[in-house]
Amino acid sequence: MSLSRRELVMLAAALPGFGGLAHAKAPTAAKTPLPFNPAPDDEAAWERIGQEFVITGSHLNTGTYGSCPLPVLEATIQYLRGFERMLTQPHIDGPGLHTQLERFLGAWPGSVAILRNTTEAMSTVAAGLDLAAGDEVVSTTHEHIGGKCCWEMLAARRGVVYRTFAPILDPTREADMAAAWMAQVTPRTRVFSISHVHFTTGLIQPVQALVRMAREHGIITVIDGAHPPGLFEMNLQELDADFYASSPHKWLLAPKGTGLLVVRPDRIGTTWPLVASGNWNSPGTSRFEHVGTMGESVLAGLGAAIAFHQAIGSKAIEERTRSLATRLDAMLREVPGVEVVSPSRPEFRSAMVAFRYAGRSAEAMQGYLNSRMIRTRRISEGGLEYIRLSTHIYNFPRDLDRVVELLREMPAG
Ligand SMILES: Cc1ncc(COP(=O)(O)O)c(C=O)c1O
Known part of the structure; x- marks a missing residue:
């Protein structure tokens, strides 16, 4: 992190425990x-x-990264400083953070896996479903690499068919957008991979209608929701998609390297983890979370980002x-x-x-x-x-x- 002097002063003013900046003068106005x-x-x-x-x-360019507010920087840096003292590891309340996320997202209890980003969450789903050669995944031509390469690799490796269509870019009715998806369905369609918000233009797809229609046809819905948390109010139980992948380091202004995968409870135990470590065969979302040693300071920042967001509304x-x-x-x-x-x-x-x-x-x-x-x-x-x-x-x-x-x-x- 390279900060200007002005930024260091602001940070020092906001961080009572942020040592090493004793020379920086805090602004006088409270x-x-x-x-x-x-x-x-x-x-x-x-x-x-x-x-x-x-x-x-x-x-x-929040669509790529949000900028963390001072309380998020503070929580992240405090954790890092505590950790590097090496005597004891600072405590992250894992269950508390999961509950905080579930409430924030309106997700089912026990349905949230904390990963590193949307790309990892989408790859977890693509690799974790047992799709066979000839099974079809439908998506649009406006998907981000983080939401499409996982399917392209399955196509190259296992003969899964990744079918994309050009979405309506300036819609007037949700029904037309949903009809464009349904027009792609064949007897081999197994998955709709839907960007909730397109990274190209910010277009919002009618995910609620698409999830309902897909389910009527036995189609699994995988939502690339990189953008919505922090941008829209969310109720993932109401949305009821099978999988919802996201990156709180965008609109929720969390530290970079925070990702989410929300899995409908009936799908958790039957979706394979991407990385196998302790808990790989647990029935809960911890099966997706054990990926070896990680930088946990971002988790301290993630909790602070939700609190900051909720403090404003x-x-x-x-x-x-x-x-x-x-x-x-x-x-x-x-x-x-x-x-x-x-x-x-x-x-x-x-x-x-x-x-x-x-x-x-x-x-x-x-x-x-x-x-x-x-x-x-x-x-x-x-x-x-x-x-x-x-x-x-x-x-x-x-x-x-x-x-x-x-x-x-x-x-x-
Ligand atoms: C729609 C969409 N999906 C996936 C991603 C990838 O996000 P991440 O790099 O956090 O995995 C992005 C990033 O901009 C995106 O806009």
């Missing part, structure tokens, strides 16, 4: 308490929340992040030459906006914005060439105004 449930346009409240972050410039965070995206979407559509490729209807859009810009490559735009301290994601997978901007609680209307202004000024060619 912070007011975190606002709970602020309205989406309560700028003073969001500015206060923004004081919890060490971000330099504008971070508009899930609904408030969702409304703020999505309203910023709606504002950004509207502004971008006004820029001559910009073509927004994210859904035009806010209910399908989440908090990411992707676009092309005539005469400017995505690579050039990313370099141009990056040199002005704005972090973006270039989407170049699958022959696409988009810039994607994510909006989170550490972004402000001024960040959006600035990025749009800079794009207007960017010369073509």
Whole structure:
């Protein structure tokens, strides 16, 4: 971790036990308490929340990584410092963390496995189901490598058929999106592998309807839910998918290297673990979690990330992040030459906006914005060439105004 002096000062102020920074002067003004449930346009409240972050410039790429707030950094670093003293190992309340996650996600008791990321969780499912040659896995052409390579490898290794179709990118009705999936079903279809939120454009798939329809056809649902926790309020029991994979290091702002696999209870005991160690044959989700020595400091940070999120309020965070995206979407559509490729209807859009810009490559735009301290994601997978901007609680209307202004000024060619 390389921190600027300003960041070190902020961190030192926030961390009573964070030694080694005795030379850093803490800011004199005491912070007011975190606002709970602020309205989406309560700028003073969001500015206060923004004081919890060490971000330099504008971070508009939460879709790749969220930035941890100070309490999450604190919990993670405290754990590391305690561990490296080597006398005793700091305690992580494993059962407590699992319960905290289950409540946060609305998941069944005992259904959560804590892994390293979505990629590992998706690979666990693909390798852990007993699919045979000719069995079909249906998905879209907009899947992330972390959600599709596990199926591609099964296709290469065992003759499983990985069928992808081009999703509707600007839907008007959920029913049309669901019908596009159902049109792919054959008697050999065993799995729907569905990105809950597409990494390319932020499109939200109608997972609730898809899970219900899939089950009627005996099809297993595997949701690549890398994005939703921390972005939407979740109720995974209500969703009732067979498998839900996620990365809290994105929108939940947890330390990097925290992942989740939520398994419907009836599937836990029959899904093989990816890595075999102690507990590989346990009937609970610990069968998926034993992967040898791990850096456990991230687990301390994960618990702190949930607490931080809940201290502000899930609904408030969702409304703020999505309203910023709606504002950004509207502004971008006004820029001559910009073509927004994210859904035009806010209910399908989440908090990411992707676009092309005539005469400017995505690579050039990313370099141009990056040199002005704005972090973006270039989407170049699958022959696409988009810039994607994510909006989170550490972004402000001024960040959006600035990025749009800079794009207007960017010369073509
Ligand atoms: C939809 C989707 N799936 C999977 C992943 C992979 O996530 P991770 O690198 O945390 O495994 C990403 C990362 O951006 C993603 O956007």
